[in-house]
Amino acid sequence: MLHLRLITPADRTDGVVELIEATVGTTHLAVLKGAALDPRGDVVLCDVAREAGDDLIGALREAGIDECGSIAVDDIGLSLSKRADQAEEDAPGEAADAVLWEHLSEVTHEESTLTVTYVAFLSVATMLAACGVMLDNAILIVGAMAVGPEFGPLAGISTALVQRSPRLVWRSLWALLAGFVLAMAVTVGFALLMNALGLFTRDMIEAPRPATAFIWQPDWMSFVVALLAGIAGTLSLTSAKSGALIGVAISVTTVPAAANAAVAFSFNDYAQWSGSTLQLLANLGGIVLAGTLTLIAQKAFWSHQRRNLPTASPAPRR
Template sequence: MLHLRMIVPADRTEEVATLVSATVGATHLTVVRGAAYDPVGDLLTCDVAREAADPLLAALRKLGIEDAGAIAVENVDVTLSRSADQAERDAPGEGADAVVWESLVEATHEESTLTFTYLAFLTVATMLAAYGVMLDSSILIVGAMVVGPEFGPLAGVCTGLVRRRGRLVARSLMALAVGFPAAMLLTGGFSYLMSGLGLFTQARFDAPHPATQFIWQPSWDSFVVAFLAGIAGMLSLTSAKSGALVGVAISVTTVPAAANASLAISYSTWHEVWGSSLQLAVNLAGIACAGTLTLLAQKWLWAMQRRRVPAA
């Protein structure tokens, strides 16, 4: 279930209350007159089944509640109520399959913004991956993959394309276009520092790296893995199963490829620069394509499911 908290102008309260009452899957409607001071209005709350939330939110936006008042949405972990159980049974489809588009847009908007924190995580992840390449350590490579925040902007691109939100697409592309070059530049400086300290050497970089050589050797396997990871990642976001994102993070080699390219530039190993850059591009493209197609498929399947339940 999801919990909605709304501030509604007094002259729109009855209209909103009627809308919520008529929504299949909504229950626990509460109205507190004159409770809100900023903005001024009445306070309305309700619980709604996840699979019924998106149509209700869309209707509230059409009424202009977000402009004249406010709408807050929270996840409800446990609800002990026969009314709530009945609402979930009445709502069409399954909650795990439903996409709450407004929630997805809001989440990807936050994760795809170019911030200092985003750049810091991406840079640290790239530096960790650089150390993993030098030590030929798959453990460090996996750790760097988990730390990397690049899936957020990729999800923002997918969501923006499907929802036709040009600003979200532009913001996400900016985070990727600025983030990776900045992280690679700083990692290049980090490699020079480590070389000065004697921790990184040309001989160590040129030595065989059986555990990490896949980073700069792209193939169709790379695209397929990235494509599958993109599907899993988008499903984890839309179904609120964030634990699956860890598996997505350690399935693709975006951050390790960027790290290897930085090291290769530092040591003028140009064939690895090309291979790593291509690996990075292949992974980014695979995730973006898969994520967009997954959202389109979910949108179509959910529309078909709702058509089979006219009462919804």
């Protein structure tokens, strides 16, 4: 279940209440007259089944409540109520399959911004992966994968493509490409420093390294793994099962490939540099493709589900 907290102008409250009451899957409706001070108006509270939430939020935005008031949405961890159980039963579909497009757009927008923190995480992850590839240490590689924040912009690109939002596409693409370029540049400097200290040597990068050699030797399996990871990552975002993102992070070699490309470049090993770069691009492309196709499939599925859900009329504008 979702909990909605709305601030509405006094002259719009009746229309909002009618809209909520007309939406299948809503319950626990409460109106606090004159309770809101900034902006001034009424506070309307209600719970809605997750599978009906997207339609209700969309109708409220269509009515302009987000412009003249406020729409806040929270997940309800525990709701002991027969009315809530009945609301979830009335709403078609399953809550775990529901996609909140407004929430998804908001999350990917926040995680697709090129910030100092984002670049710092990506740089640290890439340097950690550089240590892993030079030492042929799979544990360090897994740790670097888990630290890397690159799935946010990848999900942002997929979401923007499905939602047809060119601005978010470019914003996410900029964060992704600029972030990796900066992280790889920092890692090149890190590799040169480690070489000067005698901790990284040419012999280390030219060694067989059986545990991590796959990083600069891409094949079709690399692309298949990226596709599967993209599906799993997208499902974890849309179903609010964020724990699955850890598994996604450690299943693709984006950060390790970037790290090996940076280290190889610092030692003028252009064969490994090109192979690692190809691995990086294959993984990024596979995740975006899979994420986009997954969102398209989910959108088509819920379009079918909505045919069984009475359409709520927007609150009248005054």
